[in-house]
Amino acid sequence: MGLTGMARAGRAETPAAAWPLGKMGACASVTLEGERLTVRTPLVRTACRLTFVGDAHYATDDARGELYRQYSKRMSGGPRDMAGLRKDLERVKRSGGQAAFFLGDMLNFPSEAGVERLAAVIRQAPLPTHYVAGNHDWHYEGLPGAEVDLRAEWIKKRLLPLYGGRDPMGYAVRVGDVKVVLVDDSTYRMLPEQVAFLRRELAEGVPTVLGVHVPLYVPWRRADIFFGVGHPDWDAAHDPYWEIERRERWPVDGHDATTYAFWREAFAAPNLLGVVAGHIHAQSLDCFHGRFQFVLPKAQPREVWITTA
Numbered sequence: 001m002g003l004t005g006m007a008r009a010g011r012a013e014t015p016a017a018a019w020p021l022g023k024m025g026a027c028a029s030v031t032l033e034g035e036r037l038t039v040r041t042p043l044v045r046t047a048c049r050l051t052f053v054g055d056a057h058y059a060t061d062d063a064r065g066e067l068y069r070q071y072s073k074r075m076s077g078g079p080r081d082m083a084g085l086r087k088d089l090e091r092v093k094r095s096g097g098q099a100a101f102f103l104g105d106m107l108n109f110p111s112e113a114g115v116e117r118l119a120a121v122i123r124q125a126p127l128p129t130h131y132v133a134g135n136h137d138w139h140y141e142g143l144p145g146a147e148v149d150l151r152a153e154w155i156k157k158r159l160l161p162l163y164g165g166r167d168p169m170g171y172a173v174r175v176g177d178v179k180v181v182l183v184d185d186s187t188y189r190m191l192p193e194q195v196a197f198l199r200r201e202l203a204e205g206v207p208t209v210l211g212v213h214v215p216l217y218v219p220w221r222r223a224d225i226f227f228g229v230g231h232p233d234w235d236a237a238h239d240p241y242w243e244i245e246r247r248e249r250w251p252v253d254g255h256d257a258t259t260y261a262f263w264r265e266a267f268a269a270p271n272l273l274g275v276v277a278g279h280i281h282a283q284s285l286d287c288f289h290g291r292f293q294f295v296l297p298k299a300q301p302r303e304v305w306i307t308t309a
Protein backbone atom coordinates (compact mmCIF):
# COMPACT_ATOMS: atom_id res chain seq x y z
CA MET A 1 0.00 0.00 0.00
CA GLY A 2 1.40 3.38 -0.98
CA LEU A 3 1.55 6.45 1.20
CA THR A 4 -1.64 7.91 -0.27
CA GLY A 5 -3.57 4.79 0.62
CA MET A 6 -2.59 4.66 4.27
CA ALA A 7 -5.19 5.65 6.79
CA ARG A 8 -3.79 8.42 8.98
CA ALA A 9 -4.90 8.57 12.60
CA GLY A 10 -8.57 9.57 12.78
CA ARG A 11 -8.97 9.54 9.02
CA ALA A 12 -10.85 7.39 6.57
CA GLU A 13 -8.67 5.32 4.32
CA THR A 14 -8.24 7.07 0.97
CA PRO A 15 -9.17 5.21 -2.20
CA ALA A 16 -6.07 6.22 -4.15
CA ALA A 17 -4.13 3.03 -3.39
CA ALA A 18 -6.64 1.11 -5.46
CA TRP A 19 -6.14 3.37 -8.52
CA PRO A 20 -6.72 2.54 -11.29
CA LEU A 21 -9.86 0.74 -10.26
CA GLY A 22 -10.52 -2.78 -11.47
CA LYS A 23 -12.89 -2.46 -14.38
CA MET A 24 -12.12 -0.50 -17.52
CA GLY A 25 -14.53 2.22 -18.61
CA ALA A 26 -16.21 2.00 -22.00
CA CYS A 27 -14.79 4.99 -23.89
CA ALA A 28 -13.05 3.76 -27.03
CA SER A 29 -11.79 7.30 -27.68
CA VAL A 30 -12.13 10.83 -26.29
CA THR A 31 -11.32 13.81 -28.50
CA LEU A 32 -11.43 17.52 -27.68
CA GLU A 33 -11.76 19.83 -30.67
CA GLY A 34 -12.77 23.47 -30.23
CA GLU A 35 -15.88 23.57 -28.06
CA ARG A 36 -16.77 19.91 -28.51
CA LEU A 37 -15.72 16.80 -26.65
CA THR A 38 -16.39 13.67 -28.72
CA VAL A 39 -16.71 10.39 -26.87
CA ARG A 40 -16.86 7.16 -28.87
CA THR A 41 -18.19 4.07 -27.14
CA PRO A 42 -19.59 0.73 -28.28
CA LEU A 43 -22.29 1.10 -25.59
CA VAL A 44 -24.40 3.54 -27.67
CA ARG A 45 -26.05 2.93 -31.01
CA THR A 46 -27.42 6.42 -31.64
CA ALA A 47 -25.33 9.56 -31.18
CA CYS A 48 -26.39 12.02 -28.52
CA ARG A 49 -25.47 15.69 -28.09
CA LEU A 50 -25.33 17.16 -24.61
CA THR A 51 -24.36 20.70 -23.61
CA PHE A 52 -22.92 21.66 -20.26
CA VAL A 53 -22.48 25.14 -18.75
CA GLY A 54 -21.04 26.04 -15.36
CA ASP A 55 -19.89 28.97 -13.29
CA ALA A 56 -21.76 31.82 -14.99
CA HIS A 57 -21.69 33.51 -11.54
CA TYR A 58 -24.66 35.86 -11.98
CA ALA A 59 -24.94 38.50 -9.26
CA THR A 60 -28.55 39.30 -10.14
CA ASP A 61 -30.35 41.01 -7.24
CA ASP A 62 -32.94 43.66 -6.44
CA ALA A 63 -34.41 45.53 -3.46
CA ARG A 64 -35.54 42.24 -1.90
CA GLY A 65 -31.87 41.40 -1.41
CA GLU A 66 -31.21 44.46 0.83
CA LEU A 67 -31.68 42.37 3.97
CA TYR A 68 -28.85 40.09 2.90
CA ARG A 69 -26.48 42.71 1.49
CA GLN A 70 -23.86 42.10 4.20
CA TYR A 71 -23.78 38.44 3.08
CA SER A 72 -23.83 39.06 -0.68
CA LYS A 73 -21.51 42.09 -0.82
CA ARG A 74 -18.23 40.36 -1.71
CA MET A 75 -19.86 38.40 -4.54
CA SER A 76 -22.00 41.27 -5.89
CA GLY A 77 -19.71 42.10 -8.80
CA GLY A 78 -20.83 39.52 -11.38
CA PRO A 79 -23.02 39.88 -14.49
CA ARG A 80 -26.74 40.42 -13.88
CA ASP A 81 -28.44 40.09 -17.23
CA MET A 82 -29.06 36.52 -18.42
CA ALA A 83 -29.82 37.36 -22.07
CA GLY A 84 -26.48 35.88 -23.13
CA LEU A 85 -27.35 32.56 -21.49
CA ARG A 86 -30.69 32.47 -23.34
CA LYS A 87 -28.87 33.12 -26.63
CA ASP A 88 -26.40 30.32 -25.87
CA LEU A 89 -29.27 27.87 -25.39
CA GLU A 90 -30.94 28.99 -28.63
CA ARG A 91 -27.68 28.48 -30.49
CA VAL A 92 -27.28 25.00 -28.95
CA LYS A 93 -30.83 24.08 -29.97
CA ARG A 94 -30.33 25.36 -33.55
CA SER A 95 -27.15 23.33 -33.91
CA GLY A 96 -28.86 20.09 -32.86
CA GLY A 97 -28.21 19.93 -29.11
CA GLN A 98 -30.62 17.60 -27.31
CA ALA A 99 -30.32 18.67 -23.68
CA ALA A 100 -28.47 21.25 -21.58
CA PHE A 101 -27.09 20.94 -18.06
CA PHE A 102 -26.14 23.78 -15.69
CA LEU A 103 -23.40 22.46 -13.38
CA GLY A 104 -23.53 24.94 -10.52
CA ASP A 105 -22.37 28.40 -9.53
CA MET A 106 -24.77 29.88 -12.02
CA LEU A 107 -25.57 32.32 -9.18
CA ASN A 108 -23.26 34.10 -6.76
CA PHE A 109 -25.80 33.88 -3.92
CA PRO A 110 -29.42 32.75 -3.62
CA SER A 111 -31.21 36.07 -4.19
CA GLU A 112 -34.89 35.92 -5.06
CA ALA A 113 -34.27 37.92 -8.24
CA GLY A 114 -31.41 35.66 -9.34
CA VAL A 115 -33.36 32.47 -8.77
CA GLU A 116 -36.49 33.85 -10.49
CA ARG A 117 -34.56 34.84 -13.60
CA LEU A 118 -32.55 31.63 -13.80
CA ALA A 119 -35.71 29.58 -13.28
CA ALA A 120 -37.32 31.50 -16.17
CA VAL A 121 -34.31 30.74 -18.41
CA ILE A 122 -34.64 27.03 -17.58
CA ARG A 123 -38.43 26.98 -17.98
CA GLN A 124 -38.37 28.88 -21.27
CA ALA A 125 -35.32 27.11 -22.70
CA PRO A 126 -35.73 25.79 -26.26
CA LEU A 127 -34.39 22.38 -25.20
CA PRO A 128 -34.68 20.34 -21.95
CA THR A 129 -32.42 22.12 -19.45
CA HIS A 130 -31.40 20.78 -16.05
CA TYR A 131 -29.64 22.27 -13.05
CA VAL A 132 -27.55 21.17 -10.09
CA ALA A 133 -26.08 23.53 -7.47
CA GLY A 134 -22.55 24.76 -6.89
CA ASN A 135 -21.07 26.07 -3.67
CA HIS A 136 -22.06 29.70 -4.35
CA ASP A 137 -25.66 29.17 -5.51
CA TRP A 138 -26.93 28.57 -1.97
CA HIS A 139 -24.33 30.56 0.01
CA TYR A 140 -24.81 33.93 1.68
CA GLU A 141 -21.31 34.44 3.04
CA GLY A 142 -21.10 34.82 6.80
CA LEU A 143 -24.40 33.21 7.75
CA PRO A 144 -23.59 30.86 10.65
CA GLY A 145 -24.04 27.12 10.37
CA ALA A 146 -22.63 23.95 8.88
CA GLU A 147 -22.42 23.99 5.08
CA VAL A 148 -24.59 20.91 4.70
CA ASP A 149 -27.34 22.60 6.77
CA LEU A 150 -27.06 25.95 4.98
CA ARG A 151 -27.30 24.16 1.64
CA ALA A 152 -30.45 22.31 2.74
CA GLU A 153 -31.98 25.51 4.15
CA TRP A 154 -31.36 27.75 1.12
CA ILE A 155 -32.27 25.13 -1.44
CA LYS A 156 -35.61 24.83 0.34
CA LYS A 157 -36.03 28.58 0.80
CA ARG A 158 -34.93 29.70 -2.64
CA LEU A 159 -33.48 27.26 -5.18
CA LEU A 160 -36.31 24.73 -5.53
CA PRO A 161 -37.80 26.36 -8.68
CA LEU A 162 -34.57 25.50 -10.53
CA TYR A 163 -34.99 21.72 -10.29
CA GLY A 164 -38.30 21.16 -12.09
CA GLY A 165 -39.55 19.05 -9.19
CA ARG A 166 -36.52 16.74 -9.17
CA ASP A 167 -34.47 15.88 -6.05
CA PRO A 168 -31.83 18.62 -5.59
CA MET A 169 -29.35 16.12 -4.12
CA GLY A 170 -29.38 13.95 -7.22
CA TYR A 171 -31.47 12.97 -10.24
CA ALA A 172 -31.08 11.22 -13.55
CA VAL A 173 -32.09 12.28 -17.06
CA ARG A 174 -32.26 9.98 -20.09
CA VAL A 175 -31.15 11.44 -23.43
CA GLY A 176 -31.39 8.79 -26.11
CA ASP A 177 -29.06 5.89 -25.29
CA VAL A 178 -27.28 7.82 -22.55
CA LYS A 179 -28.12 8.67 -18.95
CA VAL A 180 -26.90 11.87 -17.30
CA VAL A 181 -26.78 11.61 -13.53
CA LEU A 182 -26.61 14.99 -11.78
CA VAL A 183 -25.43 14.93 -8.17
CA ASP A 184 -24.94 17.87 -5.79
CA ASP A 185 -21.34 17.71 -4.53
CA SER A 186 -21.15 21.43 -3.75
CA THR A 187 -19.93 20.92 -0.17
CA TYR A 188 -17.24 18.47 -1.44
CA ARG A 189 -18.80 15.95 0.94
CA MET A 190 -21.22 13.28 -0.16
CA LEU A 191 -24.20 11.98 1.79
CA PRO A 192 -24.87 8.24 2.25
CA GLU A 193 -28.10 8.57 0.25
CA GLN A 194 -26.13 10.06 -2.66
CA VAL A 195 -23.78 7.07 -2.69
CA ALA A 196 -26.79 4.74 -2.70
CA PHE A 197 -28.45 6.80 -5.45
CA LEU A 198 -25.36 6.71 -7.68
CA ARG A 199 -24.97 2.97 -7.12
CA ARG A 200 -28.62 2.37 -8.06
CA GLU A 201 -28.40 4.51 -11.19
CA LEU A 202 -25.16 2.92 -12.38
CA ALA A 203 -26.43 -0.58 -11.65
CA GLU A 204 -28.97 -0.21 -14.48
CA GLY A 205 -26.04 -0.60 -16.84
CA VAL A 206 -26.95 2.33 -19.11
CA PRO A 207 -23.92 4.30 -20.39
CA THR A 208 -23.76 7.22 -17.98
CA VAL A 209 -22.22 10.67 -17.70
CA LEU A 210 -21.95 12.06 -14.18
CA GLY A 211 -22.55 15.83 -13.93
CA VAL A 212 -21.31 17.55 -10.78
CA HIS A 213 -20.02 20.95 -9.72
CA VAL A 214 -16.78 20.04 -7.93
CA PRO A 215 -14.46 17.77 -9.95
CA LEU A 216 -13.58 14.35 -8.57
CA TYR A 217 -10.03 13.71 -7.45
CA VAL A 218 -7.65 12.19 -9.96
CA PRO A 219 -4.27 11.18 -8.54
CA TRP A 220 -2.03 13.20 -10.89
CA ARG A 221 -3.90 16.40 -9.93
CA ARG A 222 -3.04 16.08 -6.26
CA ALA A 223 -1.54 19.60 -6.28
CA ASP A 224 -4.99 21.05 -7.06
CA ILE A 225 -7.12 20.75 -3.93
CA PHE A 226 -10.24 21.91 -5.82
CA PHE A 227 -10.38 18.58 -7.66
CA GLY A 228 -11.69 17.92 -4.23
CA VAL A 229 -14.27 15.12 -4.06
CA GLY A 230 -12.23 12.20 -2.71
CA HIS A 231 -9.01 14.25 -2.54
CA PRO A 232 -6.80 12.77 0.22
CA ASP A 233 -5.47 16.22 1.25
CA TRP A 234 -8.88 17.93 1.45
CA ASP A 235 -8.85 19.09 5.06
CA ALA A 236 -8.65 22.12 7.35
CA ALA A 237 -4.93 22.59 6.78
CA HIS A 238 -5.46 22.83 2.99
CA ASP A 239 -8.55 25.07 3.01
CA PRO A 240 -7.44 28.36 1.43
CA TYR A 241 -10.72 30.29 1.37
CA TRP A 242 -12.76 29.61 4.49
CA GLU A 243 -12.06 33.05 5.96
CA ILE A 244 -12.56 34.91 2.67
CA GLU A 245 -15.80 33.03 1.97
CA ARG A 246 -16.86 33.28 5.62
CA ARG A 247 -17.91 29.66 5.86
CA GLU A 248 -17.26 26.60 7.98
CA ARG A 249 -13.67 25.39 7.61
CA TRP A 250 -13.05 22.01 5.98
CA PRO A 251 -12.74 19.30 8.69
CA VAL A 252 -9.40 18.57 10.37
CA ASP A 253 -9.71 14.87 9.51
CA GLY A 254 -10.52 15.38 5.84
CA HIS A 255 -13.02 13.32 3.93
CA ASP A 256 -15.04 10.59 5.55
CA ALA A 257 -15.57 7.07 4.22
CA THR A 258 -18.86 8.09 2.56
CA THR A 259 -17.21 10.56 0.19
CA TYR A 260 -14.49 8.05 -0.67
CA ALA A 261 -17.22 5.47 -1.30
CA PHE A 262 -18.88 7.87 -3.78
CA TRP A 263 -15.57 8.33 -5.60
CA ARG A 264 -15.10 4.58 -5.77
CA GLU A 265 -18.69 3.93 -6.98
CA ALA A 266 -18.18 6.37 -9.84
CA PHE A 267 -14.80 5.22 -11.07
CA ALA A 268 -15.36 1.50 -10.57
CA ALA A 269 -18.52 1.36 -12.71
CA PRO A 270 -17.86 -0.09 -16.18
CA ASN A 271 -20.72 1.96 -17.68
CA LEU A 272 -19.57 5.33 -16.28
CA LEU A 273 -18.28 6.99 -19.45
CA GLY A 274 -17.00 10.01 -17.58
CA VAL A 275 -17.56 13.05 -15.42
CA VAL A 276 -18.31 16.66 -16.40
CA ALA A 277 -17.67 19.30 -13.72
CA GLY A 278 -17.19 23.03 -13.21
CA HIS A 279 -15.84 24.99 -10.21
CA ILE A 280 -12.24 25.38 -11.45
CA HIS A 281 -12.96 28.11 -14.06
CA ALA A 282 -10.37 26.61 -16.42
CA GLN A 283 -11.02 23.91 -18.98
CA SER A 284 -9.20 20.62 -18.53
CA LEU A 285 -9.54 17.06 -19.72
CA ASP A 286 -8.22 13.90 -18.13
CA CYS A 287 -8.62 10.51 -19.80
CA PHE A 288 -7.90 7.40 -17.81
CA HIS A 289 -8.71 3.73 -17.91
CA GLY A 290 -11.49 4.12 -20.50
CA ARG A 291 -13.10 7.13 -18.78
CA PHE A 292 -12.83 10.92 -18.87
CA GLN A 293 -13.22 13.91 -16.59
CA PHE A 294 -13.97 17.12 -18.47
CA VAL A 295 -13.82 20.36 -16.48
CA LEU A 296 -15.65 23.31 -18.03
CA PRO A 297 -14.29 26.80 -18.57
CA LYS A 298 -16.07 29.65 -16.79
CA ALA A 299 -19.52 30.48 -18.21
CA GLN A 300 -18.89 29.00 -21.67
CA PRO A 301 -21.02 26.15 -23.02
CA ARG A 302 -19.26 22.98 -24.07
CA GLU A 303 -20.78 20.13 -26.05
CA VAL A 304 -20.26 16.49 -25.16
CA TRP A 305 -21.08 14.42 -28.21
CA ILE A 306 -21.43 10.73 -27.43
CA THR A 307 -21.38 8.50 -30.44
CA THR A 308 -20.86 4.92 -31.40
CA ALA A 309 -17.37 3.47 -31.68
Ligand SMILES: [Fe+2]
Pocket (backbone or CB within 6 Å): 105, 134, 135, 136, 213, 278, 279, 280
Ligand atom coordinates in the same frame (compact mmCIF):
# COMPACT_ATOMS: atom_id res chain seq x y z
FE1 LIG B 1 -17.66 26.56 -7.35
